[in-house]
Amino acid sequence: MLQKDPMQRLSAEEYLEQQRDKFQKDPMQRLSAEEYLEQQRDKFFPQYFYTFLRDYIKEFATLHVSPDEKVAKLRQDIHGILYSLVTTKHPKRANLVVDCEGDRNGTRPVTSSDGLIIVVALLTSYLRALKHCSAKLQALELIQELAPYLSCDIILDRLLPYMLYLVNDRYQRVRAAAIETLVSALTHVQNVPRSDANIFPEYILPKLSHVAHDSAVLVRVALAENIAILAETARRFLEIASQHDVGSPITAAVESNAQFHQASYESELQILHETIQQVVSALMSDSSNIVKQVLLEKGLTRLCVFFERQKANDVTVCVL
Numbered sequence: 423m424l425q426k427d428p429m430q431r432l433s434a435e436e437y438l439e440q441q442r443d444k445f446q447k448d449p450m451q452r453l454s455a456e457e458y459l460e461q462q463r464d465k466f467f468p469q470y471f472y473t474f475l476r477d478y479i480k481e482f483a484t485l486h487v488s489p490d491e492k493v494a495k496l497r498q499d500i501h502g503i504l505y506s507l508v509t510t511k512h513p514k515r516a517n518l519v520v521d522c523e524g525d526r527n528g529t530r531p532v533t534s535s536d537g538l539i540i541v542v543a544l545l546t547s548y549l550r551a552l553k554h555c556s557a558k559l560q561a562l563e564l565i566q567e568l569a570p571y572l573s574c575d576i577i578l579d580r581l582l583p584y585m586l587y588l589v590n591d592r593y594q595r596v597r598a599a600a601i602e603t604l605v606s607a608l609t610h611v612q613n614v615p616r617s618d619a620n621i622f623p624e625y626i627l628p629k630l631s632h633v634a635h636d637s638a639v640l641v642r643v644a645l646a647e648n649i650a651i652l653a654e655t656a657r658r659f660l661e662i663a664s665q666h667d668v669g670s671p672i673t674a675a676v677e678s679n680a681q682f683h684q685a686s687y688e689s690e691l692q693i694l695h696e697t698i699q700q701v702v703s704a705l706m707s708d709s710s711n712i713v714k715q716v717l718l719e720k721g722l723t724r725l726c727v728f729f730e731r732q733k734a735n736d737v738t739v740c741v742l
Contacts, residue, residue, distance in 0.1 A: 619663030650721030
């Protein structure tokens with residue numbers, strides 16, 4: 423079941439009619455803020471705004487505690503937040519994924535909640551000010567809890583920069599957890615705009631390139647454990663983005679354009695292969711045997727599939 427955005431349920435005339443009295447010169451002809459809120463119940467403002475979100479955010483705003491303590495409260499409350507904001511009758515809410523394409527078409531599955539965007543904004547507003555290792559780990563746990571319910575835009579635009587920021591944290595436990603959270607969150611992105619097709623080779627992987635040489639074994643192990651999944655996700659992003667270019671009626675121009683994008687896809691895939699191969703080679707030459715062992719156990723088979731026959735032999739020889 424899908425529901426349209428409230429703005430798209432209204433015609434231009436209906437929207438203007440609802441807004442007209444707000445611009446009355448005479449204050450007596452304007453309603454109070456509370457009256458406008460009540461008037462827009464179940465229109466611009468969903469029911470959960472009145473039953474939960476407004477009071478919760480108001481309570482949060484009055485807390486005179488440190489960012490670490492606010493994140494701890496969010497972590498404590500997260501299951502109640504999800505229960506209140508994620509509107510679904512499905513018994514297994516934890517496995518729900520929001521499709522980005524639905525967002526762009528003006529539709530959104532009822533298993534998502536725009537209210538969670540406010541929670542994300544709340545969390546990220548404290549994230550750079552966190553001081554203690556435990557608070558940063560709780561923030562990453564919150565991202566993992568929220569990610570299954572968020573649109574791809576929110577994950578890529580609002581959460582990804584903060585996860586990459588924590589990859590450079592001074593605490594090795596935080597750096598390792600940031601890698602795991604990053605990989606987990608990206609697996610929930612089920613649709614990728616063409617503009618983000620190269621987000622891995624141009625943004626994510628360059629930000630992670632130094633991790634293969636991190637001073638902490640724990641962090642390098644985390645990368646070795648997740649590099650195969652990261653590679654698969656990167657390729658999936660590229661494939662999904664390339665699918666946006668197909669499906670049009672076949673004409674000479676469309677066919678020519680499809681051939682161009684196929685060549686572009688092959689070129690982009692080659693760049694992706696080379697970037698991942700550099701990371702894998704660095705991990706396989708690691709001074710710690712545990713890093714190489716984890717890579718062999720967790721990623722060898724999947725990496726061979728990712729690299730395909732041409733490069734799989736090179737990678738296998740490098741590993742062995």
